Amino acid sequence: MASGTALIYDEEMTTHKLLWSDPVCGIEVPERLSSSYDQLKRYHLVERCVHVPAREGSKEEILLVHSSEHLEVAKSTQTMNEEELKKVSGNYDAFFFHPNTYRCARLAVGATLELVDAVMSGKVRNGMALVRPPGHHSQRNAANGFCLFNNVAIAAEYAKLKYGLQRILIVDWDVHHGQGTQYIFEEDPSVLYFSWHRYEHQEFWPSLKESDYDAVGLGKGRGFNINLPWNKVGMGNSDYLAAFFHVLLPMAFEFDPELVIVSSGYDSGIGDPEGQMNATPEVFAHLTHFVMQLANGKLCVILEGGYHLKSLSESVCMTVKTLLGDPVPQITGEMAPCLSAVESIQNVRAAHKRYWKWLMYEDTSFLQNLSTKSHLLKKANPNPSIEHESKITNKDEAVKVERFLELHMKNILFPVPPIKTATTDSKGSVHLLPVPVHFVKEMDKTEIKALVSGFYADIVKEDKNLLSLGSMLAILDKILKKEACNGIAESPTCSVSVAVALRHSVRFGFQRVLCIFVGDMEIIPNTEDGKILMIHICEKEQSGKTRSKHYISLNWKEDAEGNDFFSAVLGFILPVAYSYQPNLTVIAVGPNRSLGINGISLLFSLLQGLAESRIFAVIEDTEINVMQSVAKALVGASAPHFGVYVPPTQEKVNKIKILRDQFQQEWRMLQCSVKDGISRN
Template identity: 90%
Template sequence: MASGTALIYDEEMTTHKLLWSDPICDIEVPERLSSSYEQLRSYHLVERCVPVPAREGSEEEILLVHSLEHLEVAKSTQTMNEEELKRVSKNYDAFFFHPSTYRCARLAVGAALQLVDAVMAGKVHNGMALVRPPGHHSQRNAANGFCLFNNVAIAAEYAKLKYGLQRILIVDWDVHHGQGTQYIFEEDPSVLYFSWHRYEHQEFWPSLRESDYDAVGLGKGKGFNVNLPWNKVGMGNSDYLAAFFHVLLPMAFEFDPELVIVSSGYDSGIGDPEGQMNATPEVFAHLTHFLMQLANGKLCVILEGGYHLKSLGESVCMTVKTLLGDPVPQITGEMAPCLSAVESIQNVRAAHKPYWKWLAYEDTSFLQNLSTKSHLLKKANSNPSTEDESQITNNNNTVKVERFLELHMKNILLPMPPIKTAATGSEVSEHFFPEHVQLVKEMDKTEIKALVSGFYADLVKEETLLSLGSMFVILDKILKKEVCNGIAASPTAALSAAVALRHSVRFGLQRVLCVFVGDMQMIPNTEDGKMLVINICEKEQSRKTSCKHYISLNWKEDAEGNDFFSAVLGFILPVAYSYQPNLTVIAVGPNRSLGISGISLLVALLRGLAESRIFAVIEDTEISLMQSIAKALVGASTPPFGIYVPPTQEKVNKIKALRDQFQQEWKMLQCSVKDGISRN
């Protein structure tokens, strides 16, 4: 199995630079590359990656996407003087040539292709290419927006040709619309292209009508071009996460890509003068983590924009740390998408309803008066968010943003535990688990008695409590941050979960999430909000309380076993991110209604929360289940789901009813514009 993360960087790509004064182009500086690389070095990430050399993309490879005429013009600039370069640059929108530009652009293309080769050949699991000039604006016959050759588009065509791929997902999280990539693939159903971008009702560059939500592709490509326009500045972490939960990820799981390529622009991050958005660097760790669950982990991240050097460097580091499998930092900020973001999300869902099975039963009828509503929202949302971070951004004060980020990164970057994933050695032989799981010694009776000291007498008799030694040793190490996550077998999962929740709160945690799969015989008291329990079961559990901190989700996975992600993405993940737990407990008890793939997906996606601190306790000691959960805990990608079978209308209605019931409490559930949602 492939392991490791590739990193591609060639200092020669910093020789491409602006030779004259141009207020539009002067932000695209060589330091974007060199300072990002130095930031990676400062975090000691470079030595942890697999170095892959860049190479020049060949003319044949460039012609996979671009016209011969465009190639010849680019080639001719190598011998031009400054005046000639200036004259030919004026033929394009926001682009400049330097005598080294052609060589650098070929290196950028070649770096992208080297990354695809390394990932597809199994030399590495994933990787990142730091390249200049960027690519996603460049079109078949034109340079555009700092971009000469479309690196990502060429990489996708190359992967299709060389490896016979039939489904490639391109995720463009740059703050500008990658219109070049859209034009290249808008009739191609083998490439699913997703872009979010600052749009402001067509007032922000490139100011194209075809950048709006209703540009869904052409001909056979209808439904495979997904534009999510941001119609105001100040979008933050919760807006980006909501876009992934309610648009991108459901489409991606249904599409089932064989390769994921990211047009990785960080001008969508805080402090950037182009984006004026408020997303902090750790959100890119979360987005990367989600995409790593697709295509068996085959993920190629290729740099696009990013013009605030500190914000860019930190965001690049967050991406690479996640690719390497490090714990995902806690996300910050209020978990509530703004009204403008929710409107854009629902517009996209409505526009794509005819093309995607997961949207087949969604109700979008209330968008009939959309044009009127859009006009009203445009007026209502003309001012950016009033969060502190937005004030920092809008002041456009580079030094102030740098100071904020220095403090912010210190707060979210905590030391890695000595052990990533642990299990007790008494459960099974050392050959049972994946190699990265470390076995730890179980507590003896004296240690357990000293630890619990009668605190759980109302839950369990002492003799039964002593049988939970394997559970206590793992949980205690997670709480003390000696271990990131762990797995334990238990004769009684419901009892173990109840004890684990109480023990975690007693330890001092303020928010503990428990997702229980199966019949939960004992439901803890969740009134104080320190525990949130989501019980996934086949039959309705008796509920003594209507408290928002206990939720019963009745879900029986279909025989094909691939409809559960609709519930995970449409309900469980938004609730969990709204709650922001300090620890996640996942318990599998008797009469579980989910298959192994569904449970593994749940574990894998929830690793993004609580600094990846997950305690899994399993009553069913079926070897394949234990192994699959352990693989998810160590960071292995989730297994492919196969041909997508959508959930029944009954199940969709169930999720919608739960969303309607809980969306005012857990605001990340909001994915439709309705009366009564009044936030900016």
């Protein structure tokens, strides 16, 4: 597995700047790059990255996407005076030329392609390119929206040509629709393009009908263009996560990309004058964590927009920290998507039902065009030049956001534990693990008895069970004290070990512990006080225990191909887990498990976004092959490759739907349908 994170930055790209007064273009300033890079240095992230130098993109590389006429116009601006530059800039919508713009744009292209090469060659696992000018609005024959050459589109064509890739995913989380990228690939089934964007029923720039949810691609590309329009401002962390759970990630896992490229615009973050959204920087750590699970971790993040310098720079740092494998910060805010977001999500699912297997059994017949262009929601002015006056008067608001972010980042950032993955070698089998882990000394019999006496006596009734706890408690202790990020323990009595671990964690002071137990469970912990949320994955319903908000039984037997479980993880488990927001996650594999190794690995990979990445694994000691896969996931391997997607049966889809309907009022991230009367707007 490749390791390392590339960072590409060239100070020369800051020389592209506006030479005259223009309220529309005035926000695209060189400090967007320099302030982001400076913040990366302050967090000591630059020194942890692999430095990859930028180069100029060649004429041949630019012509992979753009016309020779467009290239020649850009080239001709190098010798123009200010008046001539202003005149040629006026031929385009929201773009400006500087004598060094052509050179900077070629550097942006070349930096992007160098990142693709570094990732595809295995020099690094992933990386980020800080580039200007951005690219996702530029079209074959036109500059547009601050963009001259479409860096990401060129990268996709380059990767197909040089590396023979047949499936590339482009994730565009900029707040504007990347119409340039859509136009370039709308007939191409080898590129899956996903964009969410402020739209407001076509009243926000670029104000195109083809930015709406029903623009799904053309010809052979139908189904491979996914537009998720935000029809009001103020979207936050939960709205973005819901879009990933209920739209992007299931499509991405089914598509099975060989490379992921992110058009990484941070104008979708809090405080940005363009986006007017409320998502805080740590959400980009979570989004990055999710896309890292695809394509065996081959991920290239390319900067697009972002115009509030503090919000931009902190969000860039959150992305790079996650690429480096740091624990993911706790997400903040209420975990409940707003009604407008849910409507948009459901419209996208309905528009794409005929193209995607994971949607084949979804009930979308009740939809009657939920975004009926009602003008009850507040609208933004589609003319950026008129918007400028309100931005000027909102300088106080920008300062408030900056102060908020100063405090917010101090609250969510935490020291990285010195140990990534802890274990003991009590069984002498650790040498079989495929990755390096940190050994801790297990507790001896005296320590265990001192700890267990009285408080766990009802659980630990046999001496042999008591002795088996020495390894488990030593590892758990390191996690609870935040000396280890995660850990893995073998246990001959998994159910007993988990019951003790959960009670011990609550006694230690953890107020919300998520436990996912796979297999038969002899002892079901008390969940009535809400300090433990139990999701029990088993083939048959556990007798004597009724479902409740904090005890959920998911009856699931993985199919022979072993690749239908992600529909349960994304459609139910992950939304519930994010709604709960645990301080610790315990995942246990007991006897008679109903999941294959891939499904278990998927749980560990995706759930590391929770609880500051604190995960404790307890594995039945007969399952050394499971131990090996879990260890790989805990040290940072991406989710396993599932192969050709086989959709779950209608019976399984119905199971998820029944659970979703039953619990969506308690666990609000489950909401992806407006059918059942959502009260929150």
